Amino acid sequence: MIKEEYNPKVRSNKSVILTSDLVVCGGGLSGVCAAVEAARQGLKVILVQDRPVLGGNASSEVRLWALGATSHMGNNNRWAREGGLIDEILVENTYRNKEGNPVLFDMVLMDFVKNEDNITLLMNTAIYHTVKADEKNIAAVEAFCSQTSTNYLINGTYFCDATGDGIVGFQAGAAFRIGQEAKAEFNEKMAPEEANTELLGHSIFFYSKDVGKPVKYVAPDLALKDITDIPKYQSIKSSDQGCSFWWLEYGGKLDTIHDTENVKEELWKVVYGVWDYIKNSGEFPEAETMTLEWVGAIPGKRESRRFEGHYMLTQNDVIDQVDFEDAVSFGGWAVDHHDVEGVYTKNDSCTQWHTKGVYQIPYRCFISKNIDNLFLAGRIISASHIAFGTTRVMTTCAHGGQVVGTAAALCLKHGLKPEDLKSGHLLSELKNALSARGQGIPKVAYEGPNLLKEAKVTHSSSMSLAKIPANGTWKYLGKSSAQLLPLRKGEAYSFTFDIKANATTKLEAELRLSDKLGNFTPNVILERQVQAVEIGEQKVCFQFKETIPEDQYVFVVLKQNGLVAYKSSELLMTGLVSVFNGENKKVSNNGRQTPPSDIGIDSFDFYTPLRRPDGQNIGMEISPALEGFSADQLTNGLVRPDVRTNAWIADPLDEQPCLTINWEQKKKVNNLTIFFDTDYDHAMESVQMGHHESIIPFVVEAYEILDDRGHIIFEKSDNYQTINRINLHAPIETKQLKIRFKKNQYATPVAVFEIIIN
Incomplete structure (x- = not known):
């Protein structure tokens, strides 16, 4: 037993002193990615999270779906899902949890962190004090774990503030902003004339379920009594739940840090009042057997502090898709701002203005301009309020978290400050390190070491696409429909379709492309043709005369x-x-974006894909056949489609697809990295949405690697991940590697984007 006599003095809690290379403060998706990536690259990491689960707004405590540049597949950003570690996490979640259970997503994140021996995880541990070594450097943070009554002094060489509210940066004295900049500061047309302190508010969600028998609901006293206080109440549906109620928002006129508990109570008032309306108003008879299953206990925060880095991203950078020398990440969510009145507004709850394509985020946005050893991650990175409207979403934030983890590893390796990586050969080293991990930075190719570039690579076959077989169902043209194809510069193409008409009519076809190479917004009509169509089934050929001006998707x-x-x-x-000129109300896509003329946003049509099992390709014959799917694509440093497919794709009839890699002299091989296709066009929302399959149809599930003696040095039979990192048990010396692939269960052609051998 433990027995202690009366002590007239104040007792102290248990105290623990810890030291690490990198202290990551905040366990949302950006903090998790920063910590895991740094740990994988050899750093000792302490991850401090003030909640009982990881994930922040993506966790089961808030239950917001994690999204980024794909924007629910409702914009013109093709193959834009963020790469690297956050891609690995979302692919893993889809494999384990395709139904989108938020509790299971908690455990996906926990496994990613706990599987790294280099991470010390402190949960339910709140940072309350920052210790500075000098004016420009942080020495330590102090924290308290409410569950173990333990005080921590956590020393570190580098610190990452991924706390959302920026508690460490704030206490360390780093420059920050709250509110909206005036239009004149950055020449942002969407900004107000005068600066103000108005913000995006918080939201709380709820889940309901039908239990099959009548359920009584007595509203708590705090519940909203008059549903007409919510101007949008008539849009409420009893079937809506979770993220569908994103507009239950409040706090934009308050202090979103210090008033959060008051905001939470107001949101509870709204949620329980909305449920009272659903259950007891008589407007929803189907709700008689429904019960309130879950209500969030903490609000999901959107905005508070933003910190000043060595560069501040602006509206013009986003809309103009500015190229940065130090590009290390990207975004593509709409510039998404909410009315400051939140749920009580009589205006639109939010405005989402989309860009024509993805935009780059420079490294300078991830480092404080004042504190030499402080990285910034998540929604607090250096961006104006307008640009913040797009950078704030979670998978964009997580993508930046991997930047921090990688940069911290390079800083420790070379004994540098974070700002030392801003330019020169160190910046190149950072970008190559990120590209080697599948970051997928637009217009940035991997240019690091790769023995494959010294080899002669042959393939058993490669795709020559003369025909997309018309073996599916008939699809009526209720909306304009298009097939995206990687066409070649200087060629003129013809396309022949199987057509069925219910009456004599005319069929119009167009070749469209984007005015900016690498975008997928079809705002330029290259050529238009019209063909007469008779009643019944027939083949219709469109022979276009215009040649393609550049290699690009058309x-x-x-x-x-x-x-x-x-x-x-x-x-x-x-x-x-295939893409369609349809609508996606979730992201303010009405088929065409038509903004006011004075806000600096472009007008254009949306052509967006459908989720599987819908959205089949359009059957057609193509002349000349599409080439460019050979093994020489494997060393161009790109791991997703841009202006071309960037993949070796085997012939669909090839029953034993194989790559053979030959060197003139023996090479010492330590490891290989193979980049497969898990459909970067699929949004992979983490919760609620659900997905058609747990393994993406395009991915290669099984393969084996043989050396020059025919010995199998590695084999894989259960792959579903994008990136396979193969570290051999011991280096081998060989003049040849042969990779034999097995066709997967969906019978899609075997495809590989990139192979790096070291």
Whole structure:
């Protein structure tokens, strides 16, 4: 037993002193990615999280779906899902948890952290004090764990503030901002004329379920009594739950840090009042057997402090898609701002203005301009309030977290300050390190060491796409439909479709492309043709005369005509996708974006894909056949489609696809990294949405690697991940490697984006 006599003095809690290379403060997705990446690169990491679970707004405590540049597949950003570690996490979650259970996502994140021996994880531990070594450097943070009554003094060489509210940066004295900049400061047309302190508010969600028998609901006293206080109450549906109630928002006029508990109580008032309306108003008879299953206990925060880095991203950088020398990350969510009145507004709850493509985020946004050993991650990175409207979303934040983890490893390796990586050969080393991990930075290719570049690579076959087989169902042209194809510069193409018409009519086709190379917004019509169509089934050929000005993806568009159907295709192939001029209300996509003329936003049509099992490719014959799927794509340093597919794709009839890598002299091989296709066009929302399959159809599930003696040095039979890192048990010396692939269960052509051998 433990027995202690009366002590007239104040007793002290248990105290623990810890020391690490990197202290990551905050366990949301950005903090998790920073910690895991740094740990994988050899740093000793302490991850401090003030909540009982990881994930922040993505956790089961808040239950917001994690999204980024893909924007629910509702914008024109093709193959834009963030790469690297956050991709690995989302692919893992889809494999384990395709239904989107938020509790299971908690455990996916926990496994990623706990599987790293170099991470010390402190949960339920709140940082309350920052200790400075001098004016420009942090020495330690002090924290308290409420569950173990333990005080921590956590020393570190580098610190990452991923806390959302920026508690460490604030206490360390780093420059920050709260509110909206005036229009004149950065020449941002969306900004107000005068600076103000208005912000995006917090939200609390709820889940409901039907239990099959009548359930009584007595509203708590705090519940909102008059539902008409919520101007949007007539849009409420009893079937809505979770993120569908994102607009239950409040606090934009308050102090979103210090008033959070008051904001939470107001949101509880709203939530329980909304449920009272659903249950007891008589407007929803189907709700008689429904019960309130879960209500968030903490609000999901959108905005508070933003810190000043060595560069501040602005609206113009985002909309103009500015290229930065120090580009290390990217975004693509809309510039998404909410009305300051939140749930009580009589205006639109939010405005989402989309860009024509993804935009780069420079490294300078991730480092404090005042504190020499402080990295910034998550929603607090250096961006104006307008740019923050797009950088704040979670997978964009997580993508930046990997930047911090990688940069911290390089800083420790070379004994540098974070700002030393801003330019020169150290910046190149950082970008190559990120690219080697699949970061997928737009216009940035991996240029680091790779023995594959010294080899002669041959393939058993490669795709020559003369036909997308018309073996699917008939699809009527209720909306304009298009096939995205990687066409070659200088070529003129013809396309032949299987068509069925219910009446004599005319079918119009267009070749469309983007005015900016690498974008997927079809705002330029290269050529338009019209063909007469008879009643019944027939083949219709469009012979276009215009040649393609550059290697790029081109939209082959069949214009809307409800009398006409085309034959779809069951073929699934890397780099092919059909898109439709439809709507996606979740992201303010009404088929065309038409903003006011004075806010600096572009007008354009949306052509977006459908989720599997819908959205089949359009059956067609293509002349000349599409080439460019050979093994020489494997060393261009790119790991997703941009202006071309950037993949070796085997012939669909090849029963034993194989790559053979030959060197003139023996090479010492330590490891290989193979980049497969897990469909970067699929949004992979972490919770609530659910997904059609747990293993993406394009990915190679099984393969084996043989040396020059025919010995199998590695084999894999259960792959579902994008990136396979193969560290051999011992280095081998060989003049040849042969990689034999097995066709997967979906019978899609085998495809590989990139192989790095060291």
